[in-house]
Amino acid sequence: MNATPIFRRVALIGFGLIGGSIARAVRAQGLASEIVTTARSEKTRTRVMELGIVDRVLETNAEAVQDADLVILCIPVGACGPVAQEIAPFLKAGAIVSDVGSVKGAIVREMAPHLPASVHFVPAHPVAGTEHSGPDSGFAELFINRWCILTPPDGADPMAVETLRAFWAGMGAKVEIMTPDHHDLVLAITSHLPHLIAYTIVGTADELAQVTSSEVIKFSAGGFRDFTRIAASDPTMWRDVFLNNKEAVLEMLGTFNEDLSKLTRAIRRNDGEALFEHFTRTRAIRRGIVEIGQDSAAPDLLLRSALDSVIASAAKQSISRHNGWMDGFVASLLAMTPRVSKQRVGWMG
Secondary structure (H helix, E strand, C coil): CCCCCCEEEEEEECCCHHHHHHHHHHHHHCCEEEEEEECCCHHHHHHHHHHCCCCEEECCHHHHHCCCCEEEECCCHHHHHHHHHHHHHHCCCCCEEEECCCCCHHHHHHHHHHCCCCCEECCEEECCCCCCCCCCCCCCCCCCCCEEEECCCCCCCHHHHHHHHHHHHHCCCEEEECCHHHHHHHHHHHHHHHHHHHHHHHHHHHHCCCCCHHHHHHCCCHHHHHHHHHHCCCHHHHHHHHHHCHHHHHHHHHHHHHHHHHHHHHHHCCCHHHHHHHHHHHHHHHHHHHHCCCCCCCCHHHHHHHHHHHHHHHHHCCCCCCCHHHHHHHHHHHHHHHHHHHHHHCCCC
């Protein structure tokens, strides 16, 4: 935990998986003296108050941002421009304004014109997540050892960029700085195209007349189950991602279609050598991801077993259920177990 908070007040606009995880991590690490938030629906605001993980829940975006040192828009990309226009008159001079969107070029184009010159605009993209959404889905460990990419526009204040870098590092993230356009190209191939493929494959399986839905579920292998997790991601968020990063996604999709055509020809021609060469090359990429610590080679079942062992060990030692630290620790493990692979890989986002 930080001895001195980085910010006095952090305002979160939106409180789903990412907003909720930021709030939990900020609270756990002491990164802000006060956390305030708002959400579009009264139901969500009520639930956030029940969770008790922020200091204040306000009804409007304008109220939330007043006197905040850091404002983070944790909402779909398509909503960021209008919200930036809405909050602009109420922003504190010197405040840092950021976001968590998976597209950055559009964020800069849509938000920057509305923000006053007296604030510092530093867009951000934490490359982490799960298929879950809503105020109950967040957890403080989501960003640990995951990348957060900052994409400050030209002329951004270096001190503001460094302060935001320290904030994300304080939540456990590894921080990289890119231009918005380069970010969008990189994420088009590493995140956006995989999501598009997952939506397509799961949709194709659902439409096969000769295979029943129950068979798809019953006989799903590991690869297909991974696709279903990705395809369960928030539809609004991913609709906005594809529409706002259209050019980069279409470019990567064109390259993918060319490669898919090559594999199609190899299968049709019984060209085992071409298939083997392609699979060997892609296998090496997977090993590289494991070697740099972006994923583990251990099967998910082993990870779940390890978590179960920790929980069982704690129970055997008769640790008091009134011990707040252990209570929170065990609760976090239990919450993370169903989605541990997503947290490790950080491919959602």
